[in-house]
Amino acid sequence: MRRRSRRDQDLIPFDPEIEVAARRRSREAKRWKQEAAVMAQEDNRVLQDYALQQASGITSSIVSPTVEANNFELNPALISFVERDQFGGYPSENPNARLRKFLVKCDTIELNGVSADAIRLRLVPFSLRDRASD
Numbered sequence: 001m002r003r004r005s006r007r008d009q010d011l012i013p014f015d016p017e018i019e020v021a022a023r024r025r026s027r028e029a030k031r032w033k034q035e036a037a038v039m040a041q042e043d044n045r046v047l048q049d050y051a052l053q054q055a056s057g058i059t060s061s062i063v064s065p066t067v068e069a070n071n072f073e074l075n076p077a078l079i080s081f082v083e084r085d086q087f088g089g090y091p092s093e094n095p096n097a098r099l100r101k102f103l104v105k106c107d108t109i110e111l112n113g114v115s116a117d118a119i120r121l122r123l124v125p126f127s128l129r130d131r132a133s134d
Contacts, residue, residue: 064121069113074122078109082126089132102127 082105087098106120
């Protein structure tokens with residue numbers, strides 16, 4: 001058996017504050033685990049229960065103006081044209097550039113009795129995806 005020298009014992013001095021902090025963290029961790037266990041028992045929902053099904057009845061914040069024209073509908077080709085360059089709302093995307101492109105696309109169509117705003121507001125949902133559509 002090897003004996004420790006006095007020099008080995010003096011390498012790390014005892015610090016009572018570190019011990020107190022370690023004990024406090026241990027107690028907090030135990031308390032958090034207990035609280036999590038209680039919450040898990042109270043909330044027995046499955047992942048599917050957190051889906052957007054509960055969001056029924058929510059309407060869009062975009063309100064389209066009424067259109068006086070008879071038989072007004074958006075051309076599917078125009079919708080497809082707008083959907084090709086959707087905005088996702090990510091930091092790498094420039095929202096101002098996307099908005100300019102969107103307005104240029106919307107200005108390619110003109111219908112009697114239908115305002116440009118009515119066309120634009122009806123096309124906005126088709127121009128958004130991911131975070132931006134949420």
